[in-house]
Amino acid sequence: MNNILQKSGVFYDVFERKPGTDKITTTYCPGCGHGNLHKLIAEALVDFGVTDRTIMISPVGCSVFAYYYFHTGNVQVAHGRAPAAATGLKRAHPEAVVISYQGDGDLAAIGTAEIIHAANRGEGITVFFVNNAIYGMTGGQMAPTTLIGQKTMTTPHGRNSINEGFPIGMSEIIATLNAPVYVERVMLGDTKSIMQARQAVRKALKLQIEKNAFSFIEVLSACPSNLKMSAFRSRQWISEVLQKQFPLGVKKDVSETFPGKDLKRPTIDRSQFYKILNIEPIAVDVEKIAPYKKSTFSAEIKVAGFGGQGILSLGNVLAEMGMRHNYEVSWLPSYGPEMRGGTANCSVKIANRKIGSPLVASPTVLIAMNRPSLDKFENDVISDGIIIYDDSIIDRAPLRQDVRVLPIPATKMADELGNSKAANMIIVGALIEYLGFMSIEVVLNSLGDVLKRKNLVDLNQKAINKGVDFIRKLKS
């Protein structure tokens, strides 16, 4: 008999965190279901020997102060967000027993997205959902679970489905999802129903402890103060009225077949991190690049053409090769929808001094791979600049007289190689040979490290050589 009257070991003996002089009784009203549910959870935690491992998440609502009572790790969270915070906690500490304790406004209104998706991911947590059909702490407003016709502060004439919709059955919704293992609705009415709730609480927690299973226990609970009923009457109301809207019972239970989830993270040696992050030292062949180093060099290159012509990678390869020749480099795409079809362009700067703005507004070199690009950027090129254009695609020559013009039938030449997409690398080879600022040997040798698609290295090496040869013939 004495046993029953004892406070569970997981409750603080004295509620030191509770303000005021009364540190012995809880903040809950007489008849409120929170006290019962707290006890059922506490008893299970002690019985299963997991009080030290438990992390209790207090929501916004009357149970916001659950941390006054539970001697466990306690995290108080924003309204509705307990399942999200629980996700972060459980992923960090898979060994912990994480409890998301929520009310009906918290879980079924403002936090609908969070509970649905935590359930859908099957987070290894246990959710206790206290449904008392009303907002308690804010003073008796309508909850998503308020019954049709039920009067609250915000439904003074009773909940009307035309204006407020219908009471929402969260257990039924959660049970439709694949990942949840155990979903049951219980109530805190008469003693028998409380004993049934006890079984559900224990089963849900055990499933987390043993299998990291997601369980959802909806608890029909009394709020005598806001229902404006006596403690006794409010308990009757749960059995007689609330239960009719929210039928009790197991909504889903696959605990027998659920194999369990190993959430433990692998331990990775931090000395392996460079490898994991694909960070590899770049070997710069100082001797090979030496003949190409100029005392002052600065190219501001605008590359433009259709999406799909490899415009961005043309600029990327130029810049990355520049880096391998110890130049300062930057590459800036005209990002966004332009990348997904239509005209694409990028800015590349290669210089042997620090690069300020990465944006190329007045190119020293324009590479135009289609007519709209030539039309758009021709006038931006600086006096004495260079315009390279694909004259196998573009049907007009540049009009500018104060620039050097270099027509290269890159697409046609690439077709001869069997793939018109290699036109961009023909331009790379041509530009490097034309400006003489990089070692072709180094470029060809490091192409395999630079290109993402390794199966195209051979083709692109040929294309670069073809571009180089084109310029050499032109020069001779």
Add this chain to the structure above:
Amino acid sequence: MAKQFLKGNEAVVKGAVLAGCQSYYGYPITPASEIAHAAALYLPASGGTFVQAESEVAAINMVYGAAAAGERVMTASSGPGISLKQEGVSYCAGAELPCVIVDVMRGGPGLGNIAPEQGDYNQVVKGGGHGNYKNIVLAPNSVQEMCDFGMLAFELADKYRNPVYVLTDGFIGQMMEPVVFPEPVNQFPEKSWAIKGTAKTANNLITSIELDPDDLERHNQKLQQKYAIIEEQEVRLEAYRLNDAEIVLMGFGIISRILQTIIDTQRGMGVKVGLLRPITLFPFPKKKIAELTKQAKFFLVVEMNNGQMVDDVRLAVAGRKPVYLYNRMGGNVPSEKEINDEILKLMRSV
């Protein structure tokens, strides 16, 4: 030398992992999505967690949970997503949870566009959510700094138990530059306050609620004291050719790069112009600005927004010298010519 050519958005993730970031919770948004892509690749591979959250709100609350658990955790987004995260950031600040948030700014307000803007200055530097709090805000201007600040952010977050932003824009996020990578961090602070699901931490509490007005005021005073220490100790700035400067240009992020080029041009013509670039936007380099009022004829602040940092400059200058603004919005980047013209115009009129 471990050097690599990569995007700003990727560099910040690699920096974070090297700094010991263990989990990433985020939601896709242009122009920040590559951060999530890289995190999805590298976090699980390095023994951590990546979760694509159902919303920005959920993402920041997962961050809240992981930070409460004592992890190094980050998220990233862009303007509209940062607006959604503000509730959670306020909770992190209130509960003193260290976390790192990367904001790759885009054009606003509303859906705006995905071009680079700096319109989140106010919502990030001034707090942004409800209540009396501050974020530490780092503003990189290169891909190298995206990596470096990705690491520094975690150090500062843990040191002060405070949210730290890396505030950048679509340009820095999307551009590629060489990065030299530092060594992985191997020593981490002991977080005795965290909730770890252990006997040792079973009496710990993470919360931001203080019902009693006196308690909440005390908590707020403690936060303000912390911010005062941060203002005292963590100001970071870059001074470029400022020694004899009579014209002080100011800009953060990508703008500071454009201003450097302009200064070189103007100096070539004999104009005494220099750059003060705030690297930390909070704490703001107020003292340095106040010092510069002695030598400067005027200040010109260049921003890609409606003029947000300029307010802080004006507060620091306190009317001692004229402060002008040159700004573009909508995702337009001011050209060197525009800014040069503005400087010449002001030189004639001041």
